[in-house]
Amino acid sequence: xxxxxxxxxxxxxxxxxxxxxxxxxxxxxxxxxxxxxxxxxxxxxxxxxxxxxxxxxxxxxxxxxxxxxxxxxxxxxxxxxxxxxxxxxxxxxxxxxxxxxxxxxxx
Numbered sequence: 001x002x003x004x005x006x007x008x009x010x011x012x013x014x015x016x017x018x019x020x021x022x023x024x025x026x027x028x029x030x031x032x033x034x035x036x037x038x039x040x041x042x043x044x045x046x047x048x049x050x051x052x053x054x055x056x057x058x059x060x061x062x063x064x065x066x067x068x069x070x071x072x073x074x075x076x077x078x079x080x081x082x083x084x085x086x087x088x089x090x091x092x093x094x095x096x097x098x099x100x101x102x103x104x105x106x107x
Contacts, residue, residue: 005042006068012040014058014065017105028057 015025022040026033029050038044039054046054055062088094 004045007045007065008040008042010065010067011054011058014060015040018058020058025054025057029053 015022020028022036023033026036029036030053031050035044035046039046051062051065055065058065085095085098088098
């Protein structure tokens with residue numbers, strides 16, 4: 001099923017962006033390492049509870065995990081980032097966290 005494969009790709013993408021190994025994610029979600037591997041390859045679909053745990057561990061929303069837009073350009077990403085930043089312009093704590101995250105990505 002295509003849904004399982006696309007979900008698995010997104011989980012893997014966010015795991016790598018967060019610099020988390022499959023072993024660490026398995027520990028965070030409290031499941032076996034082979035389960036994470038099977039989820040990422042689209043062999044298995046996580047239970048609803050584990051799906052929530054995965055999203056929380058990766059610091060993303062459930063909707064992010066199910067966002068399968070493959071045709072995003074750099075400009076699309078920049079526009080989306082700008083739109084999201086506008087939503088939190090008055091929240092110093094969130095802006096600081098985003099700034100730290102961006103700095104870590106650049107290292």
